[in-house]
Amino acid sequence: MLQALREKTSGWIAVVIVVLLAIPFAFFGMEQYLFQSGGTHVARVESPPSWWRGAPDWWLVRKLAWNHEDVDPDEFRRAFEEERARRREAEGDAFDGLAFESIDNRREVLERLIDQAVLRLAARDRGVAIGDAQVREQIEQIPAFQVEGRFDPQRYQLALQSQVPPQTPAQFQEFVRESLQQALLPTHVAQSAFVPPGQLDRLLRLLGERRDVSFVVLPPPAVDEAPVEDAEIAAWYESHAQQYRAPATVSIEYIVLDGSALEAEPVDEASLRARYEEEKSRFSEPEQRLVSHILIEVPQGADAAAQQAAEQEAKALAAQAQAEGADFAALAREHSDDPGSKDAGGDLGWVEPGMMGDAFDAAVFAMAPGEVRVAKTEYGWHVLQLREVREGAQTPFEEVREQLEREATEGGRERAFSDLVGRVTDQAYRNPTSLAAAAEEAGVPVQQAGPFARGAIAEGVLAHPAVQRMAFNQTLIEDGTVSDPVETGPNQSVLLRVTDHSPERTLPLEEVRDRVVAAIRADRAAKRNAAEAEAIVARVAKGESLAAAVAERGLPVQDVPGVPRGTPIPHPQAVDAYFRAPVPEQGGASPGHVALEDGSQVVFAVTAVTPGDPEEASEQERQMLRQQLTALAGNESAAVLLRELRARMKVSVIEARL
Structure with missing residues (x-):
């Protein structure tokens, strides 16, 4: 049987079949086998080369011809930590470090890095270079x-x-x-964005629009004291059950570790002097030199002829600068290729060792005041002028002794507190279901608190957001174990353990019956007021004046011609409603009403609309508005460009490396 199989699979037909099977494996299977496991990137952006925009997305073609930009793990971690620091600074104590670690936040940071990679790749493909x-x-x-x-x-x-x-x-x-x-x-x-004059005029007409308005304020409704039926109470409770829930509560035991009372070991004179010697550079000012220069720039990769021409030009300028009465600043303004110092006459300010590169420093710090010298660096040839020397200075030990002692004492206290936290944490790990051993190690009492809801404690260490988050941590609730130390201030930490937990629950109707009745009555009153406002609006819509429609109520109607946008007449919500109302027909009115927070209703009628006059805007106002509109249009164009570029590229993300 095996011999028969061998005979039937050794001919040219079998060879063709094997080749045909190998082709898809080579183009698809080998990619996973050879490359997927070997990369270290978190994301990769790939695009066809500029010389073959239509290159197909085949594995072999992509590997040989496509260009790519990677987001490596270090770049991602750095960006993620920067975002963490930014959020912590913006949110303060409310920052939730555990919640920040979510995959959504990680993807958000990664998406920004991918966008940057897309732009870098697009720029590189189009030959964009920065000198x-x-x-x-x-x-x-x-x-x-x-x-x-x-x-x-x-x-x-x-x-x-x-x-x-x-x-x-x-x-x-x-x-x-x-x-x-x-x-x-x-x-x-x-x-490249711009705003056509017609668009600017249309916006000015809208912004400058004014409306003639009549309005009346229906006061908040009277308290509803009518009886409420049991069926109505039950129906309201059923449909608004989310409003009648008791929050989750916890009871905890906790200890507070406070390092402010710890005594640091005394610091002897020898230790202070040793620290001074180790950190001597902190208390010294290095030698500084006031330098001006003229740069004759030499492009990267320039040939020998270009190098020699630049050297000869630099030497010629140096000879001119050394001539009696020469003006170095004028020569720099005329000949220097350094845009940062050219307009300042080549002035580089005070230079310290290590600031300008080894070749530059070697020349400058070998010069005497007033000397002019030529030196070569990676940027080209420099004509250097040393104008002044400021000697370095060392602050003596006696002047910084107090500072060193204070730093050493504080550092000792911090080390003692860190050691205390470490010992207490070790005890907590050995006895994870009780704080007694940890409290004994710290010499502090175990305190009790609760039951309390999240955010219910307003002061003290338990009010700290990080402590609140830890108290309601689901793992601690389920396991009943001691938490890690929670930092609540400089040299202050809290360890806690959840001793009891009551989950969020719907309150029974018997407990909230009075609240339900009050809500029903408030809703009745608000609906009556809204119905009255709608009735008035309906009468005005049929052609009756607002004054006539409210005459039986005896409420004063106010007529305000030319109401501009943004004025609180009588309330900002009302003005927003005025400008949302349709433009009235000639001789007619456009009525409406809006409810305010106190339960009152503003009923209004827009009787005329006057467009703004673009000619009334000053040139400064027009220019400011044009800049704002141009910036908005430009930002949108840039966002569209990014979306289009990204759509043309292949983006691969490896979630496991986030």
Whole structure:
């Protein structure tokens, strides 16, 4: 039998069949086998190359010809933590760290990163490149790096070092370059938006529109004291059951760990001096040099001839600058290729070691005041002028001793508190269903609280939102175990355990009968007032004046000609209703009514509409409105561009890596 099978599968027909079966496997199965498990990206954006826009989405073609941009795990984690910090700062104590970890929040952050990758890929495919000069100009315009409106290299360096993690100038420049690259396409599209004069005039007519209005205010209805039948009570309770629910409650036991009362170990003189030596750079000012320069820029990859021409030009300018009576600033304004310092006469301000790169520093810090020298860096050739030297200074130990002692004492107290929290937490882990051992370790009493609903406690550590979230954590409720420490302030934490829980429940009718009756009576009164308002509106709609329609009520009718938008006459809700009403016919009225929060009703009749006059708007007002409309149109155009670009690309997300 096996021999027969072999004979029948060894001919050319069998070879053809095997080839045909191998083709789909090569194009589809191999992708999963070879590449899916080897990647580390969280998301990948792929697009056909610029030279083959119609390239098919086949595995082999995509791997060989398509371009791609990845969102790697580090980039995602960094963006997610930045979003966490932003939310925490915006929401304060109300920030819920556990809820923030949801997959929806992770996808929201990832979607923004994917959009950025789409824009970078689109820019790269279209040959968009950002030069060093553009990067420098952008950096110098960032307010955080400026002092008195001018770029300050020292502020720039300090700001980068304070980042978490710290960044080098080269890293930050690359970040700015990528940001400019991905923003270029949508920015140019947004800047191309414009507002036709006719559209601006139409909007001015609408914004400046005024309406002649008559209105009367029906006061809040009188209290309804009519009897309420049992059937009506039961029906109302059944249809509004969600309004009569008791919130979930918990009872807890808890301990408070407070580090403010802990005594730190005394700090001896030798330790302070040792710390001073270790952190000496904190209390020193490095040598600074006031420098001006003229940059002769050399493009990346320039040939030897271009390099030599730039060197000769730099040397010639240096010779001119050294001549008696030469004006270095004027030479810089005329010849420098550095847009950030050119208009300032080449002034770079005070420069410290490490701020401008090794080659630049090597030249500047070997010069004498007043000297002019030529130096080469990655940006090209520089003509350097050293104008002044400011010697470094070291603050003596005696002047910072008090500060060091205070920091050491506070640090010791924090370490003692951290050690206490660690020991107490260990006890809680060993005895997860009781706080007694943890309280004994901390030397504090176990306190009781509850039952209470979420948000019912208004003060004290239990009012802290993080404690409230922990008290109503479903895992703690189900297990009855001790929580992790909850930080409620500097050197203060709470550990708690849920001892009892009552879930949210619908209150029985017997408990809320009075509330149901009050609600029915309030609803009756509101409906009577609304019915009266509708009756008045119906009479005005048939041609009767508003004054005649309310004459029997004896209520005053107010006639207000030319009501503009946004004026509270007699209430903002009423004015919104005036301008939602249809334009009345000539000699007629457009009536309506609106209920206010206090139960009163405003019944009105719009008798005339006067469009705004675009000619009354000042040129400044027109310009401001035009800018606002242009910005809105530009933002929408940029959003449409992003959607179109993304629709043409292939986006793959690996959920397991989020």
